[in-house]
Amino acid sequence: MTKPVNTREIILGILWEITEEERYSHVVIRETLEKYQYLEKRDRAFISRVTEGTMENLIELDYILEQFSTVKVKDMKPFIRNLLRMSVYQLKYMDSVPDSAVCNEAVKLAQKKGFYTLKNFVNGVLRNVARKLDQVVYPDKEKTPRKYLSVTYSMPEWILKKWLAQFDLQTVEAMCQSMRKESPTCIRCNLSKATKEEIIQSLKAQHITVKEVPYLDYALEISDYNYLQAIDAFKEGLFQVQDVSSMLVAEIADPKWGNYCIDVCAAPGGKSLHLSDKLAGSGYVEARDLTDYKVELMKENLERTKRINMEAVKQDATVFDENSVDKADILLADLPCSGLGVMGRKPDIRYKMTEARQQELVKIQRKILDTVWSYVKVGGTLVYSTCTIGADENQYNVKWFLENYPFQLDSIDPYICEELRSKTTKAGYLQLLPGVHSSDGFFIARLKRIR
């Protein structure tokens, strides 16, 4: 007989891996649910909901805890900190769980894990929170807007400080709000393989719900499916999962029949595959990435989509490759970045990224640009993109690049729909903002080599 499991103990295990071992929540949750496949659907749903909810609301939960605890959250033992966080999440957001059960289970778990001396502390804090939750005073939006946004949307203040220096309060709030909503699965039709109508027909035959997506005609949103590998159209390589913002990169690169393309940071291959699809069997796409693992990921995609004009190659973009000089009609530099634009899909990015790490990334981005710029033919195009929001990794990098290398910005208006056109797109770049645009946060600049 299988030993009975304690779902809250499982949740604490997941939270430990995320907060103490720097792992991503979507990965740890997926692995854990795979391990506990035999659990009732209700228990599995409880595990996902409490873990995801605790991570999404971490800053708010800590703010609440600090009002009732004599010990600062950062000074608590990691196990107790996570136990209190997940318990406060249930008290605040889950009416279906009685307060007494939340408190009792937390005390039992503290004891079980050997924190016998802290059981009264856990009990006292949680019973106080349960009694006085509606008396918690939240930061004032007018007087302390940054603190207000940080606690309300659990967004670190360093990120908000940068965003508020660039956008108004309303825009930043819309971004934060949007990042709390579940992001839909967006797919790109491989038009060189099948028409959009054929792909929709195949999806609908499997009772998958399909919706149109703004900005690009061949982008669709899908829902009501179990998993990707069971979808016929996916197995046949007729579509790629890709956000519409990311599709705009190849759209803006606009490859022409026979073009040679190099994607210097390409895995898992979304944009390279898109270029290859647009080239419809002509030209060539060299999709490069750093490790064997990443190259393997691209090869799987290549096999599934049966591409003949694309190859996955291991190549460090910070190491100069003499053979590539003046070779590329199009070079994609979709560089490693802080990922703040995709927090709707990976909520814990906000806690893992720090200002210091972001500055390190800026250095890497510049090092890669400095290494690869000369691979672009004179007259050729370099598309610089990141899935992040903020001037450091985007506009300032473009400005630095233009000051140091023989390139100029090229208007992207001819390649995008009317709805996305603005002063900056005319100048040569686009910053997509979740909550303002119907997409992830993304930055794309089109640069032409002039000598």
Ligand SMILES: C[S@@+](CC[C@H](N)C(=O)[O-])C[C@H]1O[C@@H](n2cnc3c(N)ncnc32)[C@H](O)[C@@H]1O
């Ligand atoms: C934003 S992701 C690329 C996403 C990809 N363009 C797509 O559309 O699927 C950045 C990629 O850069 C890769 N990378 C990081 N440092 C690199 C380096 N020095 N050389 C090559 N690739 C690198 C990472 O492995 C990661 O796959």
